[in-house]
Amino acid sequence: MYVQLTEICRANGYALAVHGSMARDFDLIAVPWVEAPSDPEVVVSLITNQLAVSRVGELGIKEHGRICYTLAMYGEFFFDFSFMPTVKAGAAC
Numbered sequence: 203m204y205v206q207l208t209e210i211c212r213a214n215g216y217a218l219a220v221h222g223s224m225a226r227d228f229d230l231i232a233v234p235w236v237e238a239p240s241d242p243e244v245v246v247s248l249i250t251n252q253l254a255v256s257r258v259g260e261l262g263i264k265e266h267g268r269i270c271y272t273l274a275m276y277g278e279f280f281f282d283f284s285f286m287p288t289v290k291a292g293a294a295c
Contacts, residue, residue, distance in 0.1 A: 203253065203275075210248050215239025216285070227280040231268075234288045242285040246271050255281070 204220070207230065211218040215236035222229030232245065249255055255273045258280070262270040267287035274280050 206253060207249065210252065211245060214245045214248070216245065222282070227282055229282045229284075231284045231286065233286050237291070239288060242269055242271070245285075246273070246283070249273065249283075 204218075208218045211232050212235075215234060216232040216239055217235045219231050219233065220229065221231050232242070246257065250257055250273070253275075255275050258272045258274045262272075264270050264284065268284045269287075270282055270284045272280060273283055
């Protein structure tokens with residue numbers, strides 16, 4: 203499924219990476235890779251519409267402006283799917 207998730211993210215301007223221990227869930231982070239990536243909500247909607255995945259709970263706001271969605275597959279397997287915020291070119295350099 204990682205390949206399919208990567209394709210959806212790439213088509214919407216994000217690079218996708220695995221992070222965390224993967225002990226309890228599958229931690230993913232989407233990093234903006236183009237000047238104007240799609241809104242994270244659009245990406246999550248594409249994932250839930252194209253794959254056997256559903257959204258669980260509310261959107262979480264994390265450190266450094268990261269937003270996090272919890273997604274579930276088969277009701278037992280969970281993804282913590284984080285998106286890093288976009289920053290204007292040169293603003294953080």
